[in-house]
Amino acid sequence: MANGLTMGSGLADRTASGLHHGAAQGPAQHGVGPAPAWCAVPRCTLRFEKCADGFKIHCECPDQASCGTLQNLCRSLAEGMCSCACTKNGICVAQCNLCFCSCTCEATAKGVCITCRSGDKDCCKLTQGCCECLAACCQAGCACTVCFGGVPVCCGTCVC
Numbered sequence: 395m396a397n398g399l400t401m402g403s404g405l406a407d408r409t410a411s412g413l414h415h416g417a418a419q420g421p422a423q424h425g426v427g428p429a430p431a432w433c434a435v436p437r438c439t440l441r442f443e444k445c446a447d448g449f450k451i452h453c454e455c456p457d458q459a460s461c462g463t464l465q466n467l468c469r470s471l472a473e474g475m476c477s478c479a480c481t482k483n484g485i486c487v488a489q490c491n492l493c494f495c496s497c498t499c500e501a502t503a504k505g506v507c508i509t510c511r512s513g514d515k516d517c518c519k520l521t522q523g524c525c526e527c528l529a530a531c532c533q534a535g536c537a538c539t540v541c542f543g544g545v546p547v548c549c550g551t552c553v554c
Contacts, residue, residue, distance in 0.1 A: 435467070436460035438505055438550040440538055442529040447518055448495055448511035449525035451478070451540060453548050454504040465501045467547040468508075472499040474543020476510060478524075480531035481539070488531050490524040505548075508540065 437460065441452040455461040476497035479489045495512040512518045532538050532552030539549040 435539070435546045436464040436505075436548045438464065438548045439553050440532060440540070440548075440550050441553050442525045442532070444522050444525050445509070445511075447513065448509065448521040451508040451510070451528075452502070453506050453508070453540065453550070454502075455548075461505050464505050464548050467545075468499045468501075468506050468542065471542035471545055471547060472497075474545070476508060477541045477544070478528050479539050479541070480528060480536040482531075482534070482536045487536050488527050490528060492521065492524065495521045499542075 436455050438453040438455050441454075443450045443452065453464060455464055475491065475493050477489065477491045480487045492510050494514075494517045495510045497508055497510040499506050499508045510521055510524075512521050528538060529552065535551070537549055537551055539546050541547060
């Protein structure tokens with residue numbers, strides 16, 4: 395256990411400047427500004443899959459504690475807009491705000507499956523383009539954070 399977090403947890407900075415991954419930092423130095431608002435989220439293995447009217451994000455956790463945390467976060471936040479941010483070396487490479495589709499979240503044995511769908515033909519193409527982008531970023535080694543209503547629910551990398 396490092397910094398009070400279990401091995402199945404990741405850290406995400408929820409400051410106004412954006413969403414960043416990294417290690418917890420010490421107290422703010424005088425004159426530097428406030429310390430980042432770090433939160434612990436379950437670390438998952440992600441898989442992106444196109445479906446007929448959109449795509450699915452499969453989030454699988456390595457242990458039951460992380461799985462329960464992920465499912466509880468999704469249960470309480472899934473009404474908000476779903477978004478995903480991919481970072482590499484702490485820099486945001488891609489961010490998909492899925493405001494043009496309807497996203498639902500259902501519990502699975504090892505985590506959750508988030509399904510993002512659109513009944514509009516053009517929006518469906520856009521949704522599937524987001525799927526391709528997120529999968530390519532993860533496969534290239536980026537970390538992906540999945541959020542509902544701007545609140546991170548999990549972070550991880552892809553199954554390659």
